[in-house]
Amino acid sequence: MEYRKKETTYVVSQEELSKGIYDLRLQTPAAAYAKPGQFVGLYPPSDAHLLMRPISICESDSVKSELRMVYRIAGEGTRLLSTLKKGDAVSMLSLLGNGFPVSAAAGKKVAVMGGGIGIPPMLYTAKQLKNVAAETEIYLGYRDGDTFLSDEFEGYGTVNRVTEDGSVGYAGNVLDAVSERGFIPEIIFACGPMPMLRAIKNYAEKINATAYISLEERMACGVGACLGCVAKTVKKDAHSHVNNTRICTEGPVFDAKEVEI
Amino acid sequence: MDTTVSIAGVEFKNPVMTASGTFGSGMEYCDFVDIEKLGAIVTKGVANVPWPGNPTPRVTETPSGMLNAIGLQNPGIDVFIERDLAFLKQYDVPVIVNVCGKSVEDYLDVVERLSDTNVAMLEINVSCPNVKEGAIAFGQKKEALFDITKRIKAVAKQPVIMKLSPNVTDITEMAKAAEAAGADAISLINTITGMKIDINRRKFVLANKTGGLSGPAIRPVAVRMVYQCANAVSIPIIGMGGIASAEDALEFIMAGATAVSVGAYNFINPYAVTEIIDGLEQYLKRNGTETVRELIGCVK
């Protein structure tokens, strides 16, 4: 069943997980319907900042009706969101986007890859893959030794920390770590900065694997009406009839073969 | 209590419509809004052939508003008729189709293709600031506006609304040109051309460099322009620009608009259109006003 509404939710808790990175839990019935890779739109508490901020679902607890989001302060909107305290009301548009096709991983060797602030949605994804995939390797790329969230991936697969400065785990990027380990995935689920996603798209083509990547773009409506958030597609898109697809609606997760990034 | 209004012989249950480009063809918002409650649905601009639109970023936030440079991406009139109009047929709601083009012939092509459909009215977009050719070029010179209006009126089977640009020195000149050429109504305002610069990247935020400003930030400008046009022409006006509440809608109506459209605010509150309709009814009740029509242009 689809869950589609703008509602007032309440903050269950919010804490600074690491420098400038916040861990927000909201009370909402949406938790019962949320799929990994989907996102919500959080409206900053302000009359000047009107548009919702798209934030991925990091975890969902249907028993407690709690959605968890982990986000980085990137500007004024996220800064305002970071001031929310337990019990505060926050407006949320959800559930948005398609999510990762977890069932496509059934019986397969899977690589879960997250880079920087693209790591949070991969936690919920890895959790759901646990009983589906034949084998899961998790690659988490960070700039430095501040490897936020990485401990929480334990138990969902082999966790490999990768840092650009080499201070923790493998040195380099996630693909360097994959090759160092000699792991050949059949299917990849990834979220992270664009250069990482581009490299994953090329890598998947080379090894003949399917890569599902989660894309970002500036959004206004979040529901497919404004055509603000498009990505270029290889083939004509079924909705737009041009080579553009809506990230908020047909995405944010795409088969890397189908988008030009 | 009576909320009905009529424009060029078309009856509307109430004066609240959706603004073109902010509500798709209703599909995206039918989970939020009872489509049949709307005064009318105004669809996204459609051209004779599919348009890819502009590169991204296409949208960004500004204080109490937003900039967009979508560039009129649309699937073309054939798909629009087969899919969007077919979808809207299931609802008892007047449909106003927003038409765009690069040349007068493009516009005429779309207008003719719509002639045997059951759309209620046509809204001609000669005011989009985000495409290089056509569109706004017809809306910034009164001679060009007169000419295109006349040529569209000659072939259109439905009443024609000319959608005016605020990016002109004197909008009443444009309103008068549209009226003189036979337009049945005018709608205003389209977005105001703006720009935002990312000082950290030292680049324009939008790939198109400029975009159209909309949302509450532009409301006072829009109310002023509706008032000016209402005093310059006698054809009905559909007012828009930053409407977020029934109070905002009432400002436009009192300034002289027969109907109003809600645009960017749909993104901020997807229930806005229906809340505005309820709010208008409450205002009428609270003030013992019999009809919404007696409020049109009541502030002189």
Ligand SMILES: Cc1cc2nc3c(=O)[nH]c(=O)nc-3n(C[C@H](O)[C@H](O)[C@H](O)COP(=O)(O)OP(=O)(O)OC[C@H]3O[C@@H](n4cnc5c(N)ncnc54)[C@H](O)[C@@H]3O)c2cc1C
């Ligand atoms: C599908 C999706 C999922 C996301 N998930 C997360 C997440 O889980 N955690 C996280 O920290 N961030 C996530 N982001 C990025 C997040 O939306 C932006 O960092 C945030 O909107 C910035 O808002 P701001 O007001 O703080 O920044 P400002 O730069 O002041 O924002 C100005 C405007 O630009 C938009 N904007 C700025 N950067 C981005 C961006 N990277 N992507 C989209 N819009 C942007 C804002 O929404 C706002 O409308 C996600 C983005 C998308 C599209």
Ligand SMILES: Cc1cc2nc3c(=O)[nH]c(=O)nc-3n(C[C@H](O)[C@H](O)[C@H](O)COP(=O)(O)O)c2cc1C
């Ligand atoms: C994302 C977006 C897309 C738009 N697309 C169109 C369009 O296709 N045709 C048109 O005539 N106006 C278009 N507009 C202009 C609106 O219909 C409206 O005139 C303007 O935004 C002012 O109203 P608002 O402040 O309520 O948004 C668009 C506006 C936005 C924000």
Ligand code: FES
């Ligand atoms: S944000 Fe409006 S179409 Fe995606």
